[in-house]
Amino acid sequence: MSIQVWTWILVGITFTIYIGIAIWSRAGSTKEFYVAGGGVSPLANGLATAADWMSAASFISMAGIISFNGYDGSVYLMGWTGGYVLLALLLAPYLRKFGKFTVPDFIGDRYYSNTARSVAVFCALLISFTYVAGQMRGVGLVFSRFLEVDINTGVIIGMIIVLFYAVLGGMKGITYTQVAQYCVLIFAFMVPAIFISIQMTGNPIPQLGFGGMDENGIYLLDKLDGLHKELGFSEYTSGSKSTLDVFLITAALMVGTAGLPHVIVRFFTVKKVADARKSAGWALFLIAILYTTAPAIAVFSRTNLIETVSNKAYSELPAWFSNWEKTGLITFDDKNKDGKVQYVADTKKNELTVDKDIMVLANPEIAGLPNWVIALVAAGGLAAALSTAAGLLLVISASVSHDLIKKMINPKISEKGELIAARLAAVVAVCVAGYFGINPPDFVAATVALAFGLAAASFFPAIVLGIFSKRMNKEGAISGMVIGILLMLFYMMRFKFGWFGGGTKEDWWFGISPEGFGTIAMCANFMVSIIISKFTPKPPIEVQEIVENIRIPSEAGAATH
C-alpha cells in the first residue's frame, strides 16, 4: 500500500478514537469543564500532561533543530525537561492545595487584587494565543505533505476535530483524548527511531545507539564531527553559541516551562496534593522517553542526510528528495552547474537548503523504512499538535469565561451561563487560532520563544513568591509582573521585530539573545517585587493564612470556585 493510503487509514483510526472519547466524556458542569471534575488519577494526568506539553515543536521540530545545531540544541533538551523539576518541587503541589481552576485565579486571590488578576489574564491569553498558532501550522504541514490536501484544508480539518472535543468535553474530554494522543505520539516517535538505530548501529535502544559504532567500527558521533569539519560546519558535539547565552536560554526555557498556564492547570485536575507530585513524576518520565530519543534521531538523520546527498548527482537522488522539493521545504540550486549536490557551510557555495522542520517527518523516508512507519509519523505529528492546541484553547476559554466574566464582569452569572460562555469562548479561540494557522504572521516562530520568555518573566516569580514568601504583597507582585513583561516585550520587539530602532546581534545587551533574555527579565521581576514589597504594607492577615495553608498538603478538598 502507498504512503498516502496508509496515512489516511492511520489518521482516520486515530481521529475516530479522539471523537469517540469526546462523545463519551462530555462535560456537564463548570467543574468538569475546567478541571475534569478533579478526580483524574496520577497516571492519567501524567499521560495527559505529557501530551499536553509535547507540541508540534517537540515532535516535529526539535530533533530537526538539534540535528542542525548539534550541541547548541541541548538548550531545548535540558530546558524543556528541567522545567518539570521546578514545576514538581516549587509549584504543582502548592497550587493543587490552593485548589482553584486557573492560574489567574491564584494570582488574583493570593494578591487580593483584580488588577493582579487582569495582568495575569492578559499574560495567559498572550502566551496561549502565540503558542496555539504554531500548533495549527503544524497540523497543516502534516496534512499537506502526507495527504496531499491543501495546507488550509488541513488546518480546517484540524480545527473541526479540536473544536469537537474541546468544546464538548472541556478539560474532561481533553484529558482522556490526551491520554490516547500520548500513546499514539510516543509509539509513532519510537518505532522509526528503533528501526533506524538498529539499521545504523545494531543497537535497538536509540539512547545507547547514538553513542555506538557504525559497521566500520567508528563511533557515530566522531564520524559526524568529521563530516561536519569536512563540510565546514562547526563541530557537532561543540556548537557555536556563547556559554553565557546557552546558560540563559536554558534557564529561560526551564522557568518558562514551569510558568506555562496550560501545563500548570493540569495539576488542578488530580484529587490530592500527593497525586499532584506523583503525576509530575509520571509526566517527566513519559516526556523523557521522547526527549532522550530526540538527540539520537538528530544524529541519525544528520548523518543519513549528509551521506545520502553530499556530492551525489542530483539526478540519482532518491524519491523522497523530489517529494519534499515539491513542498518547497527542500531546495536545490546548482550554483556551479556540475549536476551534483554541494552541501557546505559556506553560503556562497552551498546549494542545498533543508527546512529544519522536516527532519523528523522525512527521517523514515531517508532511512528507507516501510510505508506504514512513515504514515505512523504523520499520525503522531497530528496527535502532538492537536493535544497541545486543545490544552491551550482550554486556558483561553477558561480565562475568558471564568477569570474575566465570572470573577470580574458578572459575578452573578449562573453555572449554566458560565458553561455556555466557556464553550463560546472556546469556539472563538479555535477560529482565531485557525486564522493564524492559515495566515501565519511572519513572527510565529519568534513568538513561541516569546511565550516562554513571557511566562518566565511574569508568572513564575509571582507564583513562587506567592508560595514561599508570606511577606510578598500585591504592590510588589504587580509591579514585578508588569516590569518583567514590559522588559521582555521591549527586548523581543526591538531585536525580533525591529521596533524601537531595531538592532542586530552586535547590539544585544551583553551578547544576550532575545531567547535568553527571559532569564534577565525574570530576575528583574524578582528584584522589583522584593524591593517594592519591603516599602509597602504587609498583606492582610487572611492572605497570610492562605499561604500558611497551601504549604500543608492535607485536606486539599476538591477544587472550588
Next chain:
Amino acid sequence: MILENKKNYWKKNLKYLAILLSIWFLVSFVFGILLVDELNTIRLGGFKLGFWFAQQGAIYVFVMLILIYIRLMNKLDKEFGFDE
C-alpha cells in the same frame, strides 16, 4: 503545638528542596554548560561526557530527582500526620 508542627514540616521541606535543586543545577548548568569543555575531554564510550550530560544525563537525573522528591515528601507527610 500544631503551629510548631507546621513550621518544622515546612523547614524540612525547604531543606529537601535546597538539596534537590542543587543537584538539578549541578547536572544541567554546571556539567552540561559551564564545565562542558572540560568534561568533553573524558569519554563515555562513543560520547564525550559533557555532551552526554547536556543531551542525556541531565534528563535522567531530572526524572530521578522528582522520584526521590515524591518518596521523601510522602514519608515526611506521614511523619507529621499530613498524609491522606
